[in-house]
Amino acid sequence: QSSGPAPDAGAGKRRAAVCFACHNANGVAVIPGVPNLAGQRSEYLESALRAYRDGQGRQNVIMNSMAKPLSDSDIVNIAAYFSVQQR
Amino acid sequence: QSSGPAPDAGAGKRRAAVCFACHNANGVAVIPGVPNLAGQRSEYLESALRAYRDGQGRQNVIMNSMAKPLSDSDIVNIAAYFSVQQR
Numbered sequence: 342q343s344s345g346p347a348p349d350a351g352a353g354k355r356r357a358a359v360c361f362a363c364h365n366a367n368g369v370a371v372i373p374g375v376p377n378l379a380g381q382r383s384e385y386l387e388s389a390l391r392a393y394r395d396g397q398g399r400q401n402v403i404m405n406s407m408a409k410p411l412s413d414s415d416i417v418n419i420a421a422y423f424s425v426q427q428r
Numbered sequence: 429q430s431s432g433p434a435p436d437a438g439a440g441k442r443r444a445a446v447c448f449a450c451h452n453a454n455g456v457a458v459i460p461g462v463p464n465l466a467g468q469r470s471e472y473l474e475s476a477l478r479a480y481r482d483g484q485g486r487q488n489v490i491m492n493s494m495a496k497p498l499s500d501s502d503i504v505n506i507a508a509y510f511s512v513q514q515r
Contacts, residue, residue, distance in 0.1 A: 373471045374471045375472065376468060376472040377468055377469060377472075380464065380515060381463060381464055382460065382463060385457075388461055398487045400484075400485045428515045
């Protein structure tokens with residue numbers, strides 16, 4: 342568990358609105374090639390978002406730009422939100 | 429849908445045995461930081477495996493080495509196997 346503030350899935354949902362275009366509000370993607378996020382492990386989602394944001398380990402034009410403005414707590418909250426969505 | 433041979437989830441299961449150590453045979457990971465693969469979109473799994481194999485877009489010490497020996501049909505079959513696993 343990351344040592345920062347407690348994850349806030351509600352704040353995560355608000356911050357993740359821009360993600361819904363591809364990942365859908367429930368995290369079950371409808372676009373081929375876009376991963377489902379619903380029920381994914383939150384630690385994995387956090388590490389993927391940090392990799393996209395910091396350009397370390399993950400290069401993807403869309404996701405690097407999407408993740409760039411996210412703060413650490415945005416990342417923890419967004420990961421918490423999608424990880425508790427039902428498949 | 430990729431234009432290659434039809435995906436063979438059975439062959440994918442056999443080829444994916446080495447993946448089970450972290451991703452579990454049913455694709456529901458038990459190790460923090462390791463993603464669930466069960467029910468994930470097959471096109472996404474294929475593109476992630478290719479990125480790890482070809483070192484384009486994804487750098488991860490474990491996954492780059494795991495994916496290196498995979499053929500294109502291995503990738504399609506492994507993706508097919510995990511994508512049909514129940515969550």
